[in-house]
Amino acid sequence: MFNNKPIGIFDSGVGGTSIWKEIHTLLPFENTIYLADSKNAPYGYKSVDEIISLSIKNTELLLEMGCKIIVVACNTATTNAISILRKQFNVPIIGIEPAIKPAALKTQSKNIGILATKGTLNSNLFITTSGEVTNDISIIEVIGEGLVPLIEKGNINNEETILLLKRYLQPMLKANIDYLVLGCSHYPYLIPLLKELLPEKVSIIDSGEAIARQTKNILELYNLASLSKENPKLEFYSNSDIKTIQLFLRDYSDKVSVKYRSF
Numbered sequence: 001m002f003n004n005k006p007i008g009i010f011d012s013g014v015g016g017t018s019i020w021k022e023i024h025t026l027l028p029f030e031n032t033i034y035l036a037d038s039k040n041a042p043y044g045y046k047s048v049d050e051i052i053s054l055s056i057k058n059t060e061l062l063l064e065m066g067c068k069i070i071v072v073a074c075n076t077a078t079t080n081a082i083s084i085l086r087k088q089f090n091v092p093i094i095g096i097e098p099a100i101k102p103a104a105l106k107t108q109s110k111n112i113g114i115l116a117t118k119g120t121l122n123s124n125l126f127i128t129t130s131g132e133v134t135n136d137i138s139i140i141e142v143i144g145e146g147l148v149p150l151i152e153k154g155n156i157n158n159e160e161t162i163l164l165l166k167r168y169l170q171p172m173l174k175a176n177i178d179y180l181v182l183g184c185s186h187y188p189y190l191i192p193l194l195k196e197l198l199p200e201k202v203s204i205i206d207s208g209e210a211i212a213r214q215t216k217n218i219l220e221l222y223n224l225a226s227l228s229k230e231n232p233k234l235e236f237y238s239n240s241d242i243k244t245i246q247l248f249l250r251d252y253s254d255k256v257s258v259k260y261r262s263f
């Protein structure tokens with residue numbers, strides 16, 4: 001059994017392309033459709049109800065487009081809406097959550113930092129997960145206010161971004177963290193800058209690779225994997241200016257299609 005239908009991926013904007021890259025690397029022959037809901041970014045300051053209804057809208061469109069599985073490439077949407085999506089839709093739904101547990105297992109200093117949106121840090125799912133980390137470990141939570149709008153404009157190394165990151169890292173460095181968890185799929189685009197700002201002993205963890213592995217496992221488990229060895233169709237739709245998404249996909253420009261679409 002095999003299935004050539006596309007994998008559907010959505011995010012509040014361009015950030016989830018960091019997850020798409022991991023998925024495409026691991027599953028290079030799978031067709032994919034990516035929705036960047038940039039018109040509604042950032043999700044991180046919206047109410048839980050708004051995040052749920054935007055997530056439903058994106059999922060419905062991907063299913064109308066024939067997707068066989070949905071990857072919620074957004075921590076904010078996952079932590080606030082995934083249980084509703086799983087109840088409402090009859091396809092496998094994979095979500096992305098901050099990698100608190102792997103960081104907690106590895107930390108030597110017993111202090112880990114997490115940078116995420118307000119919506120993720122305040123979600124019941126995140127509060128439950130972080131509550132399961134043993135209490136000899138301190139989690140320094142910082143809201144990355146303003147980072148998503150900057151990344152949506154492609155500003156991953158300008159003065160404003162540097163100043164914000166310095167401010168957000170300060171309490172973490174003061175607490176002697178040795179792991180920084182990136183709890184937002186936009187933030188992997190800040191890794192080069194973060195590496196410049198962080199001491200070498202601090203490792204950065206994001207969840208992209210783990211999500212790609214999980215996607216592969218679930219496709220195999222449900223007999224949904226494609227057996228094709230042909231060039232896949234890699235479609236991207238943004239409901240805002242497509243310049244930034246094109247910028248983040250520039251290494252793939254010869255094989256992807258990027259279009260504006262209202263949704």
Ligand code: DGL
Nearest residue numbers: 012042043044075076185
């Ligand atoms: N990429 C989204 C996430 O992972 C950004 C959220 C937002 O739009 O605020 O949380």
